[in-house]
Amino acid sequence: MARVPSIPAWSVALAAWLVAAPAWGFCRSTTCDPRKADCLRDEEGCKLTGLPLAWRTGCPGLSLSPRGTRNVDAAEVERVLSASMASWSALSCGEPGAASFAWARLAPSSCGVGYRRELPNANVLLFRDDAWPHPGAENTLAFTTVTYDVATGEILDSDTEVNAAQNPLTTGDVGVKFDLQSxxxxxxxxxxxxxHSADPTATMYATYDRGATSLRTLTPDDVDAVCEAYPPDRGAPCLPTPANGFxxxxxxxxxxDDGGGCALGHGSPTPPACVACLALLLVASRGRRRGRHA
Ligand SMILES: [Zn+2]
Structure with a gap:
């Protein structure tokens, strides 16, 4: 006969859960596209429907655009990018071991933003020094475009653009304006x-105070997010080269017949892909400029 917990036992369990549950926490991107469907969200705006997005490989490769930026010395860009990549790589998940995720570095690439089905690609970091090609040039710091398989949530490509045309980027610890590493x-x-996380101390929180460098350092909430998305026992091989080649x-x-974007791959052996775009926006707040990510 199946055992059913008594009411007092349920009450104790529920009370313990309510105490243990954090008031806020990390949030993963999912395949639910609010442009096409009503995505169910929790009270903090985190999507509850759709498959969570994640790379299949244990170490996706990143490439820096060979153009760099005229606003920050090339060696400094290299140093800062390496530090940012290292922050998310091989994080300790406690007793089970390290997360099965690490950013890898590939050769420079002048590829633009987007994913090309059935063709070689690159996950690029590029700087927009002269003009910002997206809406909200005055209050946007950066923009990341993630292309994923709508059927599985597998991330196929990610590209990040930094708005160096509008914002004074800095890399040091003094005289900080817009901290590139953050x-x-x-x-x-x-x-x-x-x-975005609802934890105001997290790197993935939606706002950035001008002059802050705190986003350089992950918090336990950020680590928890990676450990959930990339658990140590995932068994993912390290394949930094994109699936169709670099x-x-x-x-x-x-x-x-390449439809790109969110077009379905009729007759194509490759899966349909869709795009999620996340921007880092600036809004005025108490005389300071804060960054908000949409
Ligand atoms: Zn953001």
């Missing part, structure tokens, strides 16, 4: 499949 660390969290310039020809 921006990149946050955006790399989006690139690995995380949405491209240094994305000049290869597209097949005639």
């Amino acid at each position: 921006i990149l660390t946050h955006e790399l969290g989006h690139a690995l499949g995380l949405s 491209s240094a310039d994305c000049t290869e020809s597209a097949p005639p």
Whole structure:
């Protein structure tokens, strides 16, 4: 006969859960596209429907655009990018061991933003020095575009653009304006499949105070998110090269039926893909400029 907990036992369990549950926490991006469906969300705006996004590989490869940025020395960009990548890599999940995720570095690539089905790709970081191609140029710091398989949630490609045309980026610990390492660390969290956390101390929190460097350092909430998305026992091999191969310039020809974006792959062996875009926005707050990620 199945055992059914008595009412007092349920009460104790519920009370313990209510005490233990955090008031806020991390949130993962999912396949539910609010442009196409009503996505069920919790009270903090975290999507409850759709499959959570994650890379299948244990170490997706990132490429820096060879153009760099004229606003920050190339060696400094290298140092800051490496530090931001390391922040999310091989995190300790406690007793089970390290998370089965680490960013890998690939050769520079001048590919633009987006994913090309059946063709080589690159996950790029690029700087927009002259003009910002998205809405909200005045209050946008960065923008990450994630392309994923709508059937499985597998991330196929991620590209991050930094708005260096509008914002004075800095990399040091003094005279900080818009801290590049904070921006990149946050955006790399989006690139690995995380949405915004309701924890105001987290790197993945939706706002950034001008002059702050705190987003450089992950909090336990950020670590919990990675450990859920990439548990130590996942058994994922380290395959940094994109599934269709790596491209240094994305000049290869597209097949005639390539629909790109959210088009369904009729007759194609590759899965349909969709795009999630997450931007880092600035809003005025008490005389300071704060960053908010939409
Ligand atoms: Zn964001």
